[in-house]
Amino acid sequence: MNKIMVEGINKNMDEIIERWITRMKEEKGERFFHFMPDHLVEKTSREFAVLMTSNINESSAANTERISDFTEKVVRFGWAIKFVNKAIDNFSDVVYEFLEEKEIINESNLRTFNLIFRNWINPLRESIIDAYSTEWERTVSLQKIALQELSASLIPVFEKISVMPLVGTIDTERAKLIMENLLEGVVSQRAEVVLLDITGVPVVDTMVAHHIIQAAEAVRLVGAKCMLVGIRPEIAQTIVALGIDLHEFTTKSTLQRGMQAALGMTNRAIVEVEAN
Amino acid sequence: MNARIPILKLNEVLIVSIQWELDDQTAIQFQEDLLNKMHETAALGVVIDLTPIDFIDSFIAKVLGDVINMTGLMGAKVVITGIQPAVAITLIELGIRLNNVMTALDLENGLDKLYKELEA
Amino acid sequence: MNFRSSVEIITEWDIVAARQLGRNEAKKAGFGTVDQARITTAISELARNIYLYAGKGKIEIERVSEGGAFGIKIIASDEGPGIPDLRKVMEDGFSTSGGLGAGMPGVKRLMDEFKVSSEPGVGTIITTKKWLH
Known part of the structure; x- marks a missing residue:
């Protein structure tokens, strides 16, 4: 057939x-x-x-x-x-x-x-x-x-100051990874101030904010300070609208301002030198 | 097993290095020893180094928190140093924040911070 | 391979023994330092609860696999008075011993899965798992 x-x-x-x-x-x-x-x-x-x-x-x-x-x-x-x-x-x-x-x-x-x-x-x-x-x-x-792989590397910028740029959506699994990399980095780089840059994070909801707060608190426990930078206007709006309390740690609008503050916290400053 | 944790005096500061896993009895004994030593020496500050400790549960954390508060009542400042990343993460997940204590990366940084605080 | 080991919790020293067993098992199973600390801490909390409230019980640790995932299972069981209001012990800050009260909700946060069953007068069984990611 x-x-x-x-x-x-x-x-x-x-x-x-x-x-x-x-x-x-x-x-x-x-x-x-x-x-x-x-x-x-x-x-x-x-x-x-x-x-x-x-x-x-x-x-x-x-x-x-x-x-x-x-x-x-x-x-x-x-x-x-x-x-x-x-x-x-x-x-x-x-x-x-x-x-x-x-x-x-x-x-x-x-x-x-x-x-x-x-x-x-x-x-x-x-x-x-x-x-x-x-x-x-x-x-x-x-x-x-x-x-x-692309997420969460802590970059030593100056002595005692490191930056972690966060890019993309943060879910619970990534948040855990970020926290671990952040803390291991703080200890191995002997950072006293770390700047978490959230410029590249599209949405900050209660869950993301919660993870960031936890990371900041854990950073404090190992003996460093955590600063949140790169807060865009819409992020500031959602944070306030959701009633998320971030007043316990330093926040700055841009990485640049954060870096200035971090230098200040470690008793340093950038000065201009006259050109020859 | 009931070894006591040594408490060293350096000028007006007490230095404690916790070298092994704390059991409940040792933790409580330490609390008592530290307060007595504070009283004897009229120390102004304490640095407690936890570098070798790889975990802290809620009981030990409570004892530590109590020690910090009691030391504060006796007019001294406390710096906790060398909390490992894994320990920090578990503490946070347990919901323990140790809010009213200074922290530092290691003993050296901790002493710096303490001296600065005492000068201020 | 379902290898199970256990520690009887009767004295305060058994808490130390239980968490040492947990730390070793977690290490052998291939967990990283942070997860080792999570598992050790969770076991310490569970063992202390048995010691404080039931007086006598058991911590069992077992390697498990489920649908391609590997992990570790902890079973804490006692024949104590039981927990009258399960919802209440899972609230942050609740504690009957005057401790930090971080116990149960904390353990739940440290681990990946958490199940509790309790019958007043019969005892309590808490099963919790952590998966290797």
Whole structure:
């Protein structure tokens, strides 16, 4: 039965592909079939069709090797998962209709063909979903690591003064990391004043403020002072509107002002020298 | 096991270095010893160095907080030095702030701070 | 590998023993210094609660894994009077011993998961976990 089906498909491959492309062009939301040059669409479609049909041959149990080959190649097309799903749907619909027209599928063998179709399409779809979600998870975890790497290094600027620029959204996990890096840095750099620069933090809500206050208190415990700088007007507004009490530690609008204050706290100042 | 924590006198300042994990008895004993020593020597300041300590629970923190308050009542200033990052973080997470105490990175800084405070 | 070790809490010295065990286990499990301090402190708080309120109990420490995550589980159990009002002990500042009252909410903040069940007259079991990140 499979053989008849494969032969039927292979003989009429060109027409199946043409019908399939027409259908895919009707799909909204994917620009591939509209923006790519025709010969490329033709080439990719043929590849897709060959990959699709290569998996029918096997009698019953799905051939894992072929499927993973299919998945690997389809993922490389770079389509959205929804679109791939649609492509698989449309392809199987077109094939089904075609086989019906050619009367390869008829009343008597309908049940058998249903089973063949199911054994053909389902593993492909599952494999695609699996591949995409694995890829997403990988991306997410890589981004998480990237975010952790980019966040929170304490930079010694002057003797006794260090700066930690904070960039991006602060969640609980990052807040813990920031706190640890901050304190380890204070001790190893022997900083007496640390400036936390929140210029790059988009939103300061109660939770973020809470983390910042905790960090400042912990800094005090190890024996240094913590100053909050880079407070933009909208941040000042939200802090007051939320009723967050920051009056226990020094805050400055800019890193520059903070640095001046920090020098003052360590009994130093920047002086201009006359040019020769 | 009930070793006492040594308290050293340097001019008008007492120096305490806590070298090992505090158990409850030692902590309470220390509280008593320190207050007696303060009374004997009429010291003006105390530096307590906690550098080797790798954790402080709420009981030890309470004893320390009490010592700080009592010392204050006896007219002396206290500086706590060498609190490790891990200890600072756990204290904060426990909700313990040790608000009315000076802190410094190490003994040297602590003595500097104390002398400055005493001069003022 | 579910390796479990435990310390009976009867005297004040057992508190020290429990937290030493906790510190070693945390180190062996691969926790960093900050998490080691968190775990040690949490155990100290739990053990002290047993000593102060129940008089006798047990701290058990176990390595756990769940869905690819690895961590450490601490079970504190006693057959003491139980906690009559669970909600109240979880409030910051509440304490019946005149201590700092940082005990239970503090432990919850130090650890990642926290569960308490108590029955007056029967005893209390507190289970808390910390995951390796």
